[in-house]
Amino acid sequence: MAVVTTPTTLERALPAMDNAEVLRIRNDFPVLDQLVNGRPLVYLDSGATSQNPLSVIEAEQEFYEQRNAAVHRGAHHLAVEATEVFEDARQTVADFVGADYAEIVWTSNATEGLNLISYALSNAGLWAAQGRGDARLRELGLGPGDEIVVTEMEHHANLIPWQELAYRTGAVLRYIPVDDSGKLHLDQAAEIVGERTRLLAFTHASNVLGTINPVAELVAIARRAGALVVLDACQSAPHLSLNVKQLDVDFAVFSGHKMLGPTGIGVLYGKQELLDVLPPYQTGGSMITTVTMERAEYLAAPQRFEAGTQKISQAVALAAAVNYLTETGLDRVHRWESELGQRMVAGLEAIDGIRVLGPAAGQDRIGLAAFDVAGVHAHDVGQFLDARGIAVRVGHHCAQPLHRRLGLTATTRASAYLYNTTDDVDEFLDAVSGVRAYFRA
């Protein structure tokens, strides 16, 4: 029997996104309606942080105006209401990525999620060595002779926590290299990930190259080796339909502020059977069952990983962001952004002296493009564009090893979202075409 899973019935009923719809969407984003240096703002830095629709801003305000209280404690009316909306938000996010409710842990950002996994795994080794906790912890801890594998295109947040995990445990860190076109060397991946590999961590979509990595193939390679899989979904969760169960990853992380939500909140997905046995990373209030002066027993996941007062208003606002994305339809958003990404790359490639990183025009990429301008430093490019009201990111984008691999120290990156029109891209391309002349490169 044929089972149609995507696009959803609702999405099939909706036409593809176009500029007219984007202009309506923009009305929901007050920050976009302003002049910068006398020009209408063209915001092409959503890969760094996205803007918030009114529904998100209002959700946070409404929480503070009507429901603000500590969650999971106190029997009063507001405490009950706050707990309800906080936990409803968890369900909303779980549904959004195809996870179960208890598999979603709130973190302050994706970086904290990755550090949480890294420390929970080294704590697993410490606990197992002392006979503490579940027997399965003996298989989760790492030690000398074990290997952790990442890729050469990782954001520092999905590299350094693993360097430090290797340092703490005596394991060795290895990486899958990228080729000149910005794709992973999959043939080498199958050799690098072997019987010593305990964990494979990689990004779903590169924040520099725009490459979408073949998750299924990498997961298959990891499974053959019996390794855990950690997926950095920061650049994918906001832009395409994500189903963590279908992808069969063990952990996934993403950030609220890159998906129309507020800063200060991120999400960690972990398979129930892993979260249930892993030791906590931070300890304190709200995550315990019994505490004596000598020791403590911990709650089950997700509370076990949520020590201290939580990011309540942020969780509620993030749920509003998820609803905004779901109502627009992520498959539609993804197609629109792919179009913008292709338009960027094709336009950039046509400008003399521009080198676009990652896949060439016509090949799959998310809606961003990082590039080098011959003879002009990225900071100068960014300043030139800013004078025309165009916001882009300049620097190494927290991916120094990748830049070094490509022979660069800094690049300029334009990244689009559902509120960008093709005019935004054309405006940006027109400005870039004047950069080299201005700096006499």
Add this chain to the structure above:
Amino acid sequence: MSLDQLYQQIILDHSKARHGSGLAETPAPEGASTGQSHQLNPVCGDEVTLRVAVNHGTVAQLAWDGAGCSISMASASVLSEMAEGMSVEELRSVIESFREVLRSRGKVHADPEVLGDAAAFEGVARYAARVKCAMISWVAAEDALNQAA
């Protein structure tokens, strides 16, 4: 403020001229006392390695290697051109004046009598993100002077 006020002609010229650039090709004068400093801006990867040679209390040479934006390269070039021939005390005092202007967010105006071509960087003070670009070689020079003295 317009882009042209930030990227003044002097800055664009110096970013190409790179006066004093090339440590290996510019050996320090014999008998001079030298100090060297490496500075890195982790935000953008701008990098400067700068060497000062001091002879009887006078800056005999200021040479550097670097990679970075036009502001950082031009500022190293201007500094190198200005510094040579100054007394160590003079250079320290000019560095202090430059820092005061750059950190003032546009409130302190540059005195061309004191800062010469470096007065052209006054506009950078209004761009908080670029102040470090303009300062990097001056910070390196200060550090290098401490070692040479």
